[in-house]
Amino acid sequence: MFNLNTFVQLIADGLAQGSIYAALALAIVIVNQTTGLINFAQGGMAVLAAYLGMTASNLLIPVVGSFAGIIGGILFAVGASFALGAALERFVMRRFMGGDPDTAVVATIGLLTLITGLCGLIWTYNYIPYPFFFPSGASFMVGGIAISVWSLTTFLTILAMMLVLQLLFRGTKLGLGLRAISINSRSAALSGIRVGGLLMVGWGLAAALGAIAGVLVAAKVQLVPDMFDAYLVYALAAVIIGGLDSPFGTVIAAWGIAVMENLAAAYLPFVGHDLKIAVPFVALFLVLILKPEGLFGRKVVVRV
Amino acid sequence: MTLLELVDVTASYGPVKVLDGVSLSVPEGGSVGILGANGAGKTTTLRAISAMVRRGGRITFEGKDLRARRPEQVAAMGIAHVPEGRGTLTRLTVRENLRVGAYLRRDAKAVSNDIDYCLDLFPHLRERIGSTASALSGGEQQMLAVARALMAKPTLLILDEPSLGLAPTTAQSVYDAIARLRADSGISMLVVEQNANLAFRVVDSAVVLETGRSVLSGTTAELKGNDDIKKAYLGA
Numbered sequence: 001m002f003n004l005n006t007f008v009q010l011i012a013d014g015l016a017q018g019s020i021y022a023a024l025a026l027a028i029v030i031v032n033q034t035t036g037l038i039n040f041a042q043g044g045m046a047v048l049a050a051y052l053g054m055t056a057s058n059l060l061i062p063v064v065g066s067f068a069g070i071i072g073g074i075l076f077a078v079g080a081s082f083a084l085g086a087a088l089e090r091f092v093m094r095r096f097m098g099g100d101p102d103t104a105v106v107a108t109i110g111l112l113t114l115i116t117g118l119c120g121l122i123w124t125y126n127y128i129p130y131p132f133f134f135p136s137g138a139s140f141m142v143g144g145i146a147i148s149v150w151s152l153t154t155f156l157t158i159l160a161m162m163l164v165l166q167l168l169f170r171g172t173k174l175g176l177g178l179r180a181i182s183i184n185s186r187s188a189a190l191s192g193i194r195v196g197g198l199l200m201v202g203w204g205l206a207a208a209l210g211a212i213a214g215v216l217v218a219a220k221v222q223l224v225p226d227m228f229d230a231y232l233v234y235a236l237a238a239v240i241i242g243g244l245d246s247p248f249g250t251v252i253a254a255w256g257i258a259v260m261e262n263l264a265a266a267y268l269p270f271v272g273h274d275l276k277i278a279v280p281f282v283a284l285f286l287v288l289i290l291k292p293e294g295l296f297g298r299k300v301v302v303r304v
Numbered sequence: 305m306t307l308l309e310l311v312d313v314t315a316s317y318g319p320v321k322v323l324d325g326v327s328l329s330v331p332e333g334g335s336v337g338i339l340g341a342n343g344a345g346k347t348t349t350l351r352a353i354s355a356m357v358r359r360g361g362r363i364t365f366e367g368k369d370l371r372a373r374r375p376e377q378v379a380a381m382g383i384a385h386v387p388e389g390r391g392t393l394t395r396l397t398v399r400e401n402l403r404v405g406a407y408l409r410r411d412a413k414a415v416s417n418d419i420d421y422c423l424d425l426f427p428h429l430r431e432r433i434g435s436t437a438s439a440l441s442g443g444e445q446q447m448l449a450v451a452r453a454l455m456a457k458p459t460l461l462i463l464d465e466p467s468l469g470l471a472p473t474t475a476q477s478v479y480d481a482i483a484r485l486r487a488d489s490g491i492s493m494l495v496v497e498q499n500a501n502l503a504f505r506v507v508d509s510a511v512v513l514e515t516g517r518s519v520l521s522g523t524t525a526e527l528k529g530n531d532d533i534k535k536a537y538l539g540a
Contacts, residue, residue: 173403173407176396176400176403176404176407177404177407179393179395179396179400180393180396180404180407183393183394183395183396184391184392184393184394186356186375186387186391187387187391187392187393188393188404189374189375189376189379190354190375190379190384190385190387190391190453191379191384191404191405191407191408191452191456192376192379192380192407192408192456193376193404193407194376195376245395
């Protein structure tokens with residue numbers, strides 16, 4: 001029997017789940033917009049950020065109380081991530097610049113392995129709870145439907161970040177500079193754009209955004225070094241479906257994937273929970289065949 | 305007053321030495337051409353000025369040494385370089401390309417006036433203002449490249465073979481605009497061009513490069529009267 005209550009909850013959960021895919025996907029889009037690369041380490045960096053936030057919060061809470069301690073931990077995670085992202089660009093990725101882009105992408109896979117291993121080494125592979133504002137199961141009722149507080153928080157946070165990013169890339173000089181260096185950094189430098197500095201800003205922004213996603217996920221499922229591996233797959237699907245150069249499209253695609261996945265698992269008996277991971281990939285293939293630039297991407301017309 | 309001066313400039317790509325003693329100077333308000341065959345080092349000379357290649361010798365602009373500077377710093381000093389291949393920012397629109405040109409400027413009002421000036425100079429661009437640069441024809445992309453360089457309000461405009469790959473009539477119209485720009489603003493220019501007939505429309509003197517050295521220089525009139533130049537570059 002169709003149950004409206006279940007249906008609405010499936011959608012709400014899907015939007016929240018999709019928001020996490022979206023956050024990671026947005027981070028990937030930022031790095032791609034500045035360097036033209038896909039950073040496979042983005043999820044790993046987000047996990048590291050969440051561990052740093054957890055450690056900072058746990059140190060701060062006994063001193064300043066739980067609310068200020070949680071805020072302090074999140075700010076520390078975001079700030080440290082920005083610095084780490086910028087440093088990784090300057091001291092690791094910069095060395096691959098001007099070479100084959102494939103080499104640089106493989107280097108990011110190496111970074112993912114390294115960062116995941118380091119997290120395991122420092123914080124072990126056991127689940128560690130993340131101190132957050134409310135328990136992960138908290139919910140409230142709207143017209144007889146239970147909405148998870150975590151879902152709503154996550155959804156609103158990512159929505160706000162998407163708007164800020166869209167504004168940054170389309171409406172500011174910094175965004176214009178970031179886009180220019182991704183297309184042709186040598187040519188951009190001839191217009192006086194400081195390529196090195198902007199690359200660091202791009203990586204830093206992406207890492208800071210990833211940190212927020214990391215904290216939100218940790219608040220729900222607890223911390224473990226590989227907690228983002230599965231998210232990375234969905235985030236990449238969202239990035240491709242949404243179009244690599246469109247933050248707006250990426251978020252819509254991420255929500256769409258997660259909602260579709262939840263609905264398919266619940267309502268299509270031959271899909272079920274075991275096969276639901278296939279849903280985004282079927283969508284991915286269809287988009288790649290029918291509209292290879294992504295649903296919201298700009299078509300690049302090349303004339304010779 | 306000398307605006308730009310190169311004395312015995314050398315440059316190499318890895319172990320390959322491409323420039324082996326290039327000297328030239330651009331006076332304030334002057335326009336100088338660089339002529340030479342393929343591989344003579346014309347493009348590399350321009351790259352040496354913009355710090356896009358490892359270089360030696362002396363390069364000064366407005367009396368300041370350029371050698372320790374990076375490309376973006378050279379640009380910030382007032383040198384706008386239209387590179388070989390145009391450097392079009394393909395995924396940006398025409399308007400965004402022009403805004404990138406004005407990246408270092410803070411005077412928003414003057415920038416939008418200058419965009420208007422560029423669109424008057426290159427009316428084709430006005431019709432394409434919202435399209436992505438990759439959709440432009442070769443001639444339009446070259447016009448966009450020049451316009452983008454102008455948006456920086458440079459003291460010196462460096463043009464690397466603006467006629468490359470263009471149909472003769474298109475090349476003519478690009479040079480029409482450059483000539484008009486020179487007449488309007490008296491901007492200093494350094495122009496690399498294979499086609500000396502085109503270059504002579506916008507420069508008052510020129511330097512001839514051969515295998516990485518400057519071998520001859522003179523005013524346009526002197527060079528036009530030189531038999532070797534006639535044979536090699538003017539098709540006479």
